[in-house]
Amino acid sequence: PANKPVVIATWKVPNATEAAWKVLSAQGSALDAVEQGTRVEEADTKNQSVGKGGRPDREGQVTLDACIMDHKGNCGAVLYMQNVTHAVSVARKVMEETPHVMLAGDGAEQFAYEKGFPKENLLTGASEKEWKQWLEKSEYSPVINIENHDTIGMLALDEEGNLSGACTTSGMAYKMAGRIGDSPIIGAGLFVDNEIGAATATGMGEEVVKTVGSFLVVELMRQGYNPQEACEEAINRIVKNNSKYKDIQVGYIALNKKGEYGGYCIQKGFNYQVYQNEGHQNIPGASYL
Ligand code: SD4
Numbered sequence: 001p002a003n004k005p006v007v008i009a010t011w012k013v014p015n016a017t018e019a020a021w022k023v024l025s026a027q028g029s030a031l032d033a034v035e036q037g038t039r040v041e042e043a044d045t046k047n048q049s050v051g052k053g054g055r056p057d058r059e060g061q062v063t064l065d066a067c068i069m070d071h072k073g074n075c076g077a078v079l080y081m082q083n084v085t086h087a088v089s090v091a092r093k094v095m096e097e098t099p100h101v102m103l104a105g106d107g108a109e110q111f112a113y114e115k116g117f118p119k120e121n122l123l124t125g126a127s128e129k130e131w132k133q134w135l136e137k138s139e140y141s142p143v144i145n146i147e148n149h150d151t152i153g154m155l156a157l158d159e160e161g162n163l164s165g166a167c168t169t170s171g172m173a174y175k176m177a178g179r180i181g182d183s184p185i186i187g188a189g190l191f192v193d194n195e196i197g198a199a200t201a202t203g204m205g206e207e208v209v210k211t212v213g214s215f216l217v218v219e220l221m222r223q224g225y226n227p228q229e230a231c232e233e234a235i236n237r238i239v240k241n242n243s244k245y246k247d248i249q250v251g252y253i254a255l256n257k258k259g260e261y262g263g264y265c266i267q268k269g270f271n272y273q274v275y276q277n278e279g280h281q282n283i284p285g286a287s288y289l
Contacts, residue, residue: 003259004161006276007033009154010202010253014282016040017275020156030156030164031070031092038066038088038166041152045124049150052085053124054170056131058138059177062122065184066091066168071194077184079104083119084112088168091184101186122170134174142172142204151183153190153200155255163257165190165198172205181205187215197221197256199230203249203265207238217254227254228262228286235264235288251285264288 005024009017020037024030042051049055056062066087067077076095078087079102090112094103103111113119151169158164167190169183182205183189189205191214192198199217201208208214213234220230231252239245251265253272263272263285270285 003276004157005030005159006255006259006261006274007037007154007156008253008255008261009037009152009273010200010251011150011152011273012271012282013041013150013152013273014280015044016152016154017273017280020154021275024156024158027159030158030162031068033156033158034154034164034166035068035088035092037154038152038168039086041150042086042088042168047150048127049170050152050168051087051170052120052122053127054122055127055173056123057171057177057179058140058174060123060128060131061177062127062170064122064168065171065181066166067184067186067190068092068095068164068166069186069190069192070095070164071162071192073192073194075101075186077102077186078108079180079184080178081105081108081112083109083122084117085120085122086117088166090115090117091166102184131174140174151202153183153202153253155192155198155200155253157255157257157259161257163192163194163198163255165192165200167200182208182213185209187212189214191215191218193218193222195257197227197254199252199254202251202270207242207248207250211237211241213238213250213252217252221254221256226262227256227260228264230254231262231264235266239266239288246289
């Protein structure tokens with residue numbers, strides 16, 4: 001069918017979806033596609049929400065969260081990892097080469113070095129300068145769509161009809177040291193069920209974790225919702241439980257087994273990227289507000 005292969009990703013990330021498309025259009029796997037695609041954003045120092053160049057926590061440390069999940073239900077994650085750019089690839093190594101699903105902090109970092117990943121300074125001059133400005137007031141009030149924009153969650157359906165997903169981030173800017181968001185948590189920041197579909201999240205991770213957002217989106221698709229409706233209902237759950245929803249941004253994207261996709265968020269300003277046979281496009285996400 002014409003609906004596959006297809007790749008979708010949170011935010012305006014044409015270089016990332018293009019890298020994923022290269023894999024998919026050469027009959028590559030969805031798993032390789034989402035890894036290659038998300039690596040583009042990890043390496044891009046201009047993206048200050050992912051990988052190298054990411055905004056630090058309030059102590060000035062850049063700490064990365066990432067996970068990956070394949071069509072067999074295998075998954076791997078790294079949490080709060082420092083000094084290694086390609087968190088998504090380390091997550092894949094956790095999935096494929098350890099008996100575990102998650103490695104955190106120093107353990108994740110040491111594992112990455114054992115697997116040959118280079119040690120790098122992830123704090124760029126630009127992010128350090130902004131952090132120092134932030135320190136003057138030290139107020140943690142995440143700026144919707146700006147300060148915490150561009151975590152990349154990516155979902156792909158390959159030529160064989162298999163689904164995979166990946167999610168990688170430096171987390172909320174100026175978070176407390178030790179804070180972990182939704183992005184490396186399977187079921188929250190990402191979930192893939194090869195029978196049904198896949199979903200991933202961006203925005204205020206705490207709200208996504210509280211509602212087990214990506215798992216919810218996939219389960220709603222299992223019950224018959226299309227990807228768009230499933231994202232809408234998962235956002236409704238957050239809004240219903242939270243009197244402060246006007247100050248919060250969360251966005252979901254979803255892709256089902258048929259290659260249909262959708263996206264929805266609380267606040268205006270979210271968009272997502274799609275690449276399929278018909279070409280490349282950026283779609284403004286419909287929003288609750
Ligand atoms: C987090 N969900 O750490 C991430 C942040 C994010 O775009 O999505 N930024 O909570």
